[in-house]
Amino acid sequence: MKLRNILPGTLLVFLFFSAALISYLWTPFDVALIDIKARFKSPDTINWLGTDHFGRDMLSMLMVGARTSIAVAIVAVGIGMLFGVPLGLTAAAKRGSWLDELIMRANDLVFAFPALLIAIMITAVYGPGAVNAIIAIGIFNIPVFARLSRGAALSIWKRDFIQAAKVSGKGAVRISSEHILPNITNLLIVQGTIQFSLGILAEAGLSFVGLGTQPPIPSWGRMLADSQTLIYTEPQLALYPGLAIVLTVLGLNLLGDGLRDWLDPRLRHDR
Amino acid sequence: MKSINIIPAAIAVLLLTSGAHAAKTDLVLGMQLEPPNLDPTGGAAAAIDEIVYANIFEGLTQFGADGSVNPALAESWEISEDGKRYTFTLQSGVKFHDGSAMDSEDVKFSLDRAGAEDSTNAQKQLFANIESVEVVDAQTVALNLKAADGNMLFNLAWGDAVIVAPETIGTAVTSPVGTGPFKFSNWVQGDQIVIEKNPDYWGEPVKLEKATFKFISEPTAAFAAIMAGDVDAFPVYPAPENLAQLEADPRFSVVLGSTEGETILSTNNKQAPLDDVRVRQAIAHAIDRSAIIDGAMFGYGTPIGSHFAPHNPAYVDLTAKSEYDPQKSKALLKEAGLEDGFTTTLKLPPPAYARRGGEIIASQLREVGINVEISNLEWAQWLEQVFKGKDYGLTIVSHTEPMDIGIYANPEYYFQYDNADFRALIENFNAESDPDKRMTLLKDAQTIIADDYVNGYLFQLAKTGVASSKLKGLWPNSPTQANDLTGVYWED
Numbered sequence: 001m002k003l004r005n006i007l008p009g010t011l012l013v014f015l016f017f018s019a020a021l022i023s024y025l026w027t028p029f030d031v032a033l034i035d036i037k038a039r040f041k042s043p044d045t046i047n048w049l050g051t052d053h054f055g056r057d058m059l060s061m062l063m064v065g066a067r068t069s070i071a072v073a074i075v076a077v078g079i080g081m082l083f084g085v086p087l088g089l090t091a092a093a094k095r096g097s098w099l100d101e102l103i104m105r106a107n108d109l110v111f112a113f114p115a116l117l118i119a120i121m122i123t124a125v126y127g128p129g130a131v132n133a134i135i136a137i138g139i140f141n142i143p144v145f146a147r148l149s150r151g152a153a154l155s156i157w158k159r160d161f162i163q164a165a166k167v168s169g170k171g172a173v174r175i176s177s178e179h180i181l182p183n184i185t186n187l188l189i190v191q192g193t194i195q196f197s198l199g200i201l202a203e204a205g206l207s208f209v210g211l212g213t214q215p216p217i218p219s220w221g222r223m224l225a226d227s228q229t230l231i232y233t234e235p236q237l238a239l240y241p242g243l244a245i246v247l248t249v250l251g252l253n254l255l256g257d258g259l260r261d262w263l264d265p266r267l268r269h270d271r
Numbered sequence: 272m273k274s275i276n277i278i279p280a281a282i283a284v285l286l287l288t289s290g291a292h293a294a295k296t297d298l299v300l301g302m303q304l305e306p307p308n309l310d311p312t313g314g315a316a317a318a319i320d321e322i323v324y325a326n327i328f329e330g331l332t333q334f335g336a337d338g339s340v341n342p343a344l345a346e347s348w349e350i351s352e353d354g355k356r357y358t359f360t361l362q363s364g365v366k367f368h369d370g371s372a373m374d375s376e377d378v379k380f381s382l383d384r385a386g387a388e389d390s391t392n393a394q395k396q397l398f399a400n401i402e403s404v405e406v407v408d409a410q411t412v413a414l415n416l417k418a419a420d421g422n423m424l425f426n427l428a429w430g431d432a433v434i435v436a437p438e439t440i441g442t443a444v445t446s447p448v449g450t451g452p453f454k455f456s457n458w459v460q461g462d463q464i465v466i467e468k469n470p471d472y473w474g475e476p477v478k479l480e481k482a483t484f485k486f487i488s489e490p491t492a493a494f495a496a497i498m499a500g501d502v503d504a505f506p507v508y509p510a511p512e513n514l515a516q517l518e519a520d521p522r523f524s525v526v527l528g529s530t531e532g533e534t535i536l537s538t539n540n541k542q543a544p545l546d547d548v549r550v551r552q553a554i555a556h557a558i559d560r561s562a563i564i565d566g567a568m569f570g571y572g573t574p575i576g577s578h579f580a581p582h583n584p585a586y587v588d589l590t591a592k593s594e595y596d597p598q599k600s601k602a603l604l605k606e607a608g609l610e611d612g613f614t615t616t617l618k619l620p621p622p623a624y625a626r627r628g629g630e631i632i633a634s635q636l637r638e639v640g641i642n643v644e645i646s647n648l649e650w651a652q653w654l655e656q657v658f659k660g661k662d663y664g665l666t667i668v669s670h671t672e673p674m675d676i677g678i679y680a681n682p683e684y685y686f687q688y689d690n691a692d693f694r695a696l697i698e699n700f701n702a703e704s705d706p707d708k709r710m711t712l713l714k715d716a717q718t719i720i721a722d723d724y725v726n727g728y729l730f731q732l733a734k735t736g737v738a739s740s741k742l743k744g745l746w747p748n749s750p751t752q753a754n755d756l757t758g759v760y761w762e763d
Contacts, residue, residue: 034634036566
């Protein structure tokens with residue numbers, strides 16, 4: 001019963017990931033090609049989803065937009081894990097020490113800022129662009145993973161097999177990497193999926209206000225922003241990228257929920 | 272029973288009909304940008320003039336709706352034989368909004384202040400030719416010029432040349448005191464500015480009692496505001512894509528007019544490789560103007576081939592010099608040693624013509640091998656980086672000042688165009704008073720900058736005004752940066 005979320009979640013995520021991957025090799029049309037005469041075309045056999053206000057093929061735009069969103073979100077979550085997990089593990093290994101305090105209070109500091117505000121601040125200082133958006137979204141992922149891994153690691157440090165490892169002479173670094181990390185991987189994967197969907201939302205939000213991906217690279221957020229004033233005459237131009245964002249985020253959340261249920265050891269006996 | 276009910280019903284009918292007959296006397300006008308202050312003699316922003324010009328402040332002369340120069344605070348004038356002395360007779364009985372009288376001392380103060388060494392006036396060159404301002408008597412003032420100047424009456428009509436009082440100019444940035452038919456009432460920062468009828472106006476009284484300028488920068492919000500009736504008129508409606516829909520709606524009238532806005536692909540003439548005229552010509556031939564006008568402005572706009580308004584009598588159509596020809600463009604790049612193309616920056620301010628036009632131009636330039644990196648900037652950043660800092664390759668902006676071809680004679684201007692011949696020509700033009708010769712010089716000036724491909728000349732911005740169909744008297748065109756409300760009224 002608990003697994004019912006995984007299937008639709010996986011399907012949706014697979015759909016958008018494969019669209020993004022295919023777009024590296026092939027899109028129905030070149031998204032950089034502007035042809036004003038062909039704008040606002042209704043869906044037909046050539047342009048399956050019609051064309052936008054510049055005459056660009058909507059399907060191609062959505063495919064490349066998926067690539068932008070996913071690439072930004074992957075790297076941002078990667079940054080969060082790369083810095084957050086070691087910080088959290090260190091804090092757990094040195095629990096109670098000044099180092100633990102320093103790491104966790106610094107994380108609290110970052111966490112206290114609303115995520116989007118950090119992103120706006122960074123892009124305002126260093127200029128808008130995909131790279132700065134990635135860094136901005138990545139930074140607010142760090143405390144999420146640091147807190148999660150510290151909390152999870154603390155409970156594992158109390159377990160008997162850690163005592164055994166200690167007795168056999170393993171240091172804190174080896175225990176953290178050989179025993180703690182594998183035991184919290186499940187949690188990290190689930191959290192990663194959730195953060196991934198938040199990353200996609202953040203990228204769309206930043207691009208919507210003009211601070212994310214810059215033209216001519218298509219982005220779902222900017223497609224939404226561009227179609228704002230056309231919503232009364234050409235509502236489909238806002239509908240497609242809007243649906244793409246909703247479905248991707250929905251898919252990732254369903255997948256995350258499903259994975260949590262599947263991977264959580266405490267729920268294992270339910271199956 | 273029936274007879275009893277007639278009385279309240281009759282009263283109701285009476286109230287309703289009388290209400291309908293009394294025409295509205297207040298107006299809410301939508302504007303995209305809020306002015307940074309309200310002193311037209313100290314700030315450059317067009318939004319200042321769009322509120323205060325002709326409404327709060329008046330000059331010796333003033334632009335009419337057709338761009339003509341008309342008497343305003345100067346009732347009449349005489350020009351000496353040699354064209355170097357202008358004697359103005361002032362209107363009598365003119366009072367500032369604080370009750371003090373406007374006399375020739377105020378005129379002297381205003382013009383001396385605007386042209387002074389330390390003046391912050393945005394159009395200081397307008398006053399450069401004034402040698403001295405002489406108070407003859409309270410109602411008469413004379414300007415002594417350094418050289419005969421056919422532009423003087425035109426220059427004095429600018430919003431930057433309005434007459435202010437020495438006692439109140441210090442506070443003009445937040446509460447302007449002028450001589451106009453409206454007086455400043457209230458400013459809610461970030462939202463609106465209210466002006467009210469001046470009951471002591473010296474000229475013909477205005478029909479409106481009150482006017483509110485409401486600042487709405489988002490095109491979507493502008494559409495919602497006009498549809499909901501929160502705003503009665505948008506003299507320059509920001510989203511051309513909605514105009515067809517608004518035109519079809521009987522509640523609104525859409526008025527298409529001309530502006531003084533030459534929309535150009537401004538080019539940094541000092542930055543390599545754009546300092547090479549062949550490269551600039553290559554850019555000009557790579558641009559398809561009709562695609563930009565259609566794609567960015569939904570067809571509203573007139574193609575231009577130089578920095579000059581097509582409705583001006585001295586206009587020459589030079590669009591053929593930069594017709595769309597990608598092959599020629601590639602050949603020119605090869606000639607300049609750039610057959611593999613090059614990369615430059617394109618910094619875009621917020622208006623839709625720039626943002627959308629920029630994407631289209633980027634795509635067109637890519638076709639000939641020029642790679643542009645787009646960055647979208649807010650106005651403050653644009654002014655800082657591009658206009659003041661000259662740190663840009665290309666940018667798109669509309670120059671909305673009237674007859675501003677003279678900016679090409681200033682090598683310090685952000686295009687950094689430096690041509691001694693052009694400067695000499697503009698000097699001759701300023702000194703010339705014979706209309707035919709002036710016309711010829713203007714035509715030559717347009718041709719020189721078109722031949723030098725100083726900038727990419729795109730289109731003349733259309734004035735796409737949307738207003739309630741019962742509102743009459745708004746200017747159909749924008750001969751200067753202004754929303755002159757003196758003739759505006761509601762039809763019954």
